Amino acid sequence: xxxxxxxxxxxxxxxxxxxxxxxxxxxxxxxxxxxxxxxxxxxxxxxxxxxxxxxxxxxxxxxxxxxxxxxxxxxxxxxxxxxxxxxxxxxxxxxxxxxxxxxxx
Amino acid sequence: xxxxxxxxxxxxxxxxxxxxxxxxxxxxxxxxxxxxxxxxxxxxxxxxxxxxxxxxxxxxxxxxxxxxxxxxxxxxxxxxxxxxxxxxxxxxxxxxxxxxxxxxxxxxxxxxxxxxxxxxxxxxxxxxxxxxxxxxxxxxxxxxxxxxxxxxxxxxxxxxx
Numbered sequence: 001x002x003x004x005x006x007x008x009x010x011x012x013x014x015x016x017x018x019x020x021x022x023x024x025x026x027x028x029x030x031x032x033x034x035x036x037x038x039x040x041x042x043x044x045x046x047x048x049x050x051x052x053x054x055x056x057x058x059x060x061x062x063x064x065x066x067x068x069x070x071x072x073x074x075x076x077x078x079x080x081x082x083x084x085x086x087x088x089x090x091x092x093x094x095x096x097x098x099x100x101x102x103x104x105x
Numbered sequence: 106x107x108x109x110x111x112x113x114x115x116x117x118x119x120x121x122x123x124x125x126x127x128x129x130x131x132x133x134x135x136x137x138x139x140x141x142x143x144x145x146x147x148x149x150x151x152x153x154x155x156x157x158x159x160x161x162x163x164x165x166x167x168x169x170x171x172x173x174x175x176x177x178x179x180x181x182x183x184x185x186x187x188x189x190x191x192x193x194x195x196x197x198x199x200x201x202x203x204x205x206x207x208x209x210x211x212x213x214x215x216x217x218x219x220x221x222x223x224x225x226x227x228x229x230x231x232x233x234x235x236x237x238x239x240x241x242x243x244x245x246x247x248x249x250x251x252x253x254x255x256x257x258x259x260x261x262x263x264x265x266x
Contacts, residue, residue, distance in 0.1 A: 013180055020187035028237045029196055032225060033183050039220070040180045057124055064121050074219040074226075081227050081237055097197030100227060100235045 010044030
């Protein structure tokens with residue numbers, strides 16, 4: 001029961017992440033929703049799998065996938081944002097501040 | 106010392122991953138962990154003795170609890186901005202001063218910032234951390250430094266620095 005609820009929450013947050021990916025205006029904001037909702041959603045699904053299988057083979061693998069996913073997602077988000085900026089993708093129209101402009105050259 | 110620290114970590118990770126204590130598996134794991142620690146330990150730990158300071162483990166637990174809480178808050182924050190019809194966003198890149206010394210602690214702070222509400226670490230240049238923020242709520246550098254990094258900085262300082 002608990003595992004079903006956790007997996008449902010995970011799928012719901014992954015859905016929010018996808019909606020954000022479509023609705024938000026530029027690369028940087030889209031990555032915000034993709035990393036945050038994607039990571040917590042998937043971690044929640046993995047926690048549900050852990051509770052479903054218990055501390056057996058598959059459950060422990062789900063548990064150690066959580067920190068791996070966490071580090072992977074943050075490093076990937078950083079690399080994509082930095083890469084996009086150096087490639088020359090502009091910040092969206094709604095942006096109010098850019099301290100990075102002078103350093104990036 | 107630093108080789109030993111990384112060796113123990115990778116070997117434990119191998120055991121968790123395989124969940125098998127037969128002799129063959131232990132030997133393979135030990136060899137792989139040895140190669141990994143010889144090759145990569147210089148990138149990870151500058152001072153291995155930090156692993157023996159037990160108070161760091163206590164602060165690590167506190168830090169993990171705070172991180173999970175902030176992570177959940179981040180998700181509701183992003184979900185709110187995405188689902189709101191008017192999309193209340195005001196994005197920008199801001200500069201935050203760092204007070205941490207070691208590279209590992211800085212990397213952990215950048216990771217934590219990426220996981221907290223509406224912020225992604227873009228780059229570190231010298232002592233400045235550049236952060237993309239989905240809702241720039243104030244113009245004062247002191248105030249937003251506190252808002253973005255202050256939550257974690259003291260725990261990370263006690264745990265990793």
